[in-house]
Amino acid sequence: MTATIAFKELLASVRTLRFVIIVLVCCLLVPVSVAVLSNDYLAEKGDYEGRKALEDGREGGRIQEVGVFRPVPQLMALFRGVSVHSINGIELNDDPWNVPLSSTVQSPTEAVFPTVDLTFIIGFVLSALAIILSFDSLSGEKAMATLRLLMSNSVPRSSLVIGKWLGLTAALLIPFLLGMVISLMIFILITGIGFGADIWLALAANTGAAVLFISLYILLGIAISALTKTPSQSIFIGLGIWGLLTILLPQIAVATADSLVPVPTIKEVEQNIRIATNEYYQETRETNLELVERARQEGWEWVRLRQARRDHEYPRETRHRHRVISMERDYWQRVLRQEELGRAIALVSPYGSLNQALISMADTGPESQRHFIEQAYDYGLWYFDELVDDPNDSPTDEKAAAMAPFEYKPLAFVSRLEAAILPLLSLALTNLILLAVGVVAFNRYDVR
């Protein structure tokens, strides 16, 4: 019975204007977005290779600094996440300033006309379309007086709700999946890159997240429809809730986390580091003045003076570097705590959950970036400590060239799934709650 209703509902939806527009949006907007972002991906990949080639081809100079870079995640073309702002390379220095390099391919108008990626299309456009598709599924039938006829056929009320849910979800999913398939073909056509197994798994998981998300909004529409008497009431409430869930709740989550875990601004931290650095400069300078005095009395060559300077400067620098890094780490840990809290609260909003699940799986989320930074900093500490392990011996270019190069180990599929599991569970749970609300409300619904 449920299957019959679902199928009937699907067929009925397919014949409406709504469906035509959904197909247009899914099969036009999605492929265009993926096509443009595929080119961005190619440009990013070129940048990565260029940076790496430049670093590898450098003659010497690796005593002071060494560049480490992060390969571009393939799914960036679909779910950009924070890759737009992310740090994709770090110039590790022997003095304390590690310079993060975060050059990404970004349109200059990004700030005013943001680039549309799949996360945005699913989160904003498809969710609104889902509400439009389902807001009058029960109240509309009531208004047309067909609900009475339907109920006179001894259909269980719960199977009507479930049937409508399945049918409408299918009506939105079929065009969306069609758009996805076209987009993936476009991606492979443009970039000429095939996906590895873990990318396919990530795509499957993301499709699952999209299905959960769309079904959630369909259920929301049905529940609202079962709680209201007329279609116009349904749409007003539906739109209000859509705005609340999609736009306001994530904002409120972020604001709450900010006020619960306050973090100083980066400039404040930078100033503290600068004060420490000035102290270090001051000490170095005093020692240098003493050295110059000695050099004058003993009649040193300037080369000897320079060597004497370096001899005391290197160990001092190493100490200072460790101090600054610990200050930076403290700050980062506070930021991370704030962020974690904000993300946990943002799970209340389906859009927040969806966003986190999609970008975690696509390897463009915050944790992927943290993962890279952690690895890079560890490598830097190891590299320079190893390089100047013998205080009597200055590091040489040969020694630097012989050091093991940095190799980025991307987050494993399992740990990405681990990050996405909570958002996915939250989506599934909201689905269940809304289904229950829909069924209960419709059981009490006056169909006349």
Next chain:
Amino acid sequence: MYIVKEEMGFSPPEFSTYVSAAAGSSLPGKSRKQYGSPERLIGYDGGTVIMKEIFLHEIRGAIFGGKALVAFVLMLAAFLISLGMMSREYDRRLENYSMSISLPAEQLFWNKIFFWEFDDGDFTSSDNSTEPLAKVKEPDPMIFFARGFDTEMRQGVNFLANFPIIELSKEPEQEKNLLHLMFPAPDLLFMVKVLVSLLAMVFAYNIFCGEREQGTLKLMLSAGASRGAVFGGKFLGGLVSVWTAFTAAFLVYLLALSFLTPVSLGGDAAARVALIYAVSLLHIAVFFGLGAVISAFTRNSAPSMVLTLFVWIVVVFVLPGLAALTAQQFAPVDSEDKVARLKFEKATDMEREYAEANPGVTRSYSGSYGARHDEIRHLIAAELQKIDDENERSKALQTALTSNLARVSPVGSLSHLFTSLSRTGIDDVRLFREDLLEIRTEMDRIFTEFVQDPNFLQLYMEGRFDIPEEILEVARPFIDVNRTAKFSVPSLSETLASTWIDFGLLGFFAVAAAALTFTRFIFYDPR
């Protein structure tokens, strides 16, 4: 019937269809009177009194029916949320800014000089850090209205020891909590673009088809109201209702802005805010008109609502998105990284050529040439500037393409107007960059002079690490430029000169939507 057609000069199919249906046997008794005389159809029979009645009725309905109140509350809530979020962002921006300028410039300058090395009779720096002696622009309180390209204007003049001596560089992202980047704080523009437009459309989606459904349209027309009067009264009445709700919310927002935040809108800011208000009214008129068009093309409220929402999604989200994507496709821009690589390759090539031509020259261990090779450094700097300029040109092309394509949607024009009036628009970024280049050139000149000062060289060669006051005097102008250089602020007339086209476009959209609604309503079947 045929008189009507002849006087109208054309025969739209729907009109003749229902006219002939009315003339047919299925509806006996319906006569010419039912549809009104040609004069009454297009409404120049002096129906201003009726129009006024409908107009007032419409406003009363909106106010006492609670619709206007709901709209007011929603807009106010949205505006205040935006205010709260933006004021947090503004505070942090201000804090960062005051930190940037509180650095004692002399001290930083001294640190730089101290770490310069004397090598082979020449000065080079052993310190490659991007320690800023930066000139950073003060955050503009107008970002509350539209953040626009504000991030683009966080660039500073950074004092790099390598060539080119002083470099423009973008400040790294100050926001380290990635959540803030995933869900950026909404400015007023966002709320007007998304929420106010939706509310305006919701006010209009059933003004005609709703009346028809309830059967009141028939009554109104049979009571002697001309179509023009009904259209004018309902359209203007609805529009004024939304305007009233928006005005109230906007006023409260402004009050909150001036009392709850330390922001003071001095100078021509008041005029700018007034213009932002005017633009918002135009924007509301456009979206109200769009809703009315849909209402005049549909017969029932439900399909009208669905169509309204689709149009809203397409106009607000899809069209601007497609515009940006298309521009990116057809006017690509090199990534910052690629530009940096090109610059590096160019500089390395030129250095190599220079070294081959001058065999005696050696490089310092940090890999750069010192101040003595000033000529080549400036040649290189000029070449690098050319690469930068080329990149700026392609960026400008893409920007122009995006903004022109986005003007297909009224939201594109709205974004332009809001950002330009908030001094965060495309032209403001261009102005900012010009200023920055000027400051850079000036600082570069003074610094070069300072390092080449023979007294300074003499003292340094004697091993004196503490540079006496009179030498630091030479550096004074450098520090002063950093302190006193001002970024120019575009005057209101300049802003208006660059945005008149958007005013025109919004006006055109508003008038076109109203005209289309009216034309369609003349032939609307009220039964």
